[in-house]
Amino acid sequence: MTKNNYKRGDHDARPWGTWEVLGAGEGFCVKKITVKPGGILSLQLHHFRSEHWTIVQGTAVVTLGEEKITVGQNEHVFIPVETKHRIQNNTAEEVVFIEIQAGDNLDENDIVRYEDNYGRA
Numbered sequence: 487m488t489k490n491n492y493k494r495g496d497h498d499a500r501p502w503g504t505w506e507v508l509g510a511g512e513g514f515c516v517k518k519i520t521v522k523p524g525g526i527l528s529l530q531l532h533h534f535r536s537e538h539w540t541i542v543q544g545t546a547v548v549t550l551g552e553e554k555i556t557v558g559q560n561e562h563v564f565i566p567v568e569t570k571h572r573i574q575n576n577t578a579e580e581v582v583f584i585e586i587q588a589g590d591n592l593d594e595n596d597i598v599r600y601e602d603n604y605g606r607a
């Protein structure tokens with residue numbers, strides 16, 4: 487049985503920007519994520535979900551495992567379960583991407599942080 491704690495309309499502000507759930511269902515969640523200029527998400531992994539990111543505005547630097555790649559508009563990245571990842575915006579404009587989560591347990595508590603510029607554990 488899958489667990490999904492997200493529902494359409496959920497949203498939150500973070501030190502690096504915002505996220506909003508556009509849709510959610512059995513085993514999936516779709517979020518719109520906006521990263522402020524200079525913003526960087528924590529280096530993290532998830533035990534129960536994979537993610538697929540598609541950049542819809544701006545250019546970002548994505549850490550995927552040990553690799554750093556530059557990803558621009560209409561480009562995408564797949565993040566397998568238990569793969570360290572992060573996204574950062576080194577530009578003067580917002581980066582917006584669509585995140586599709588897929589897995590058996592979709593929850594904000596499935597975040598294992600390794601590095602965080604904002605002091606979060």
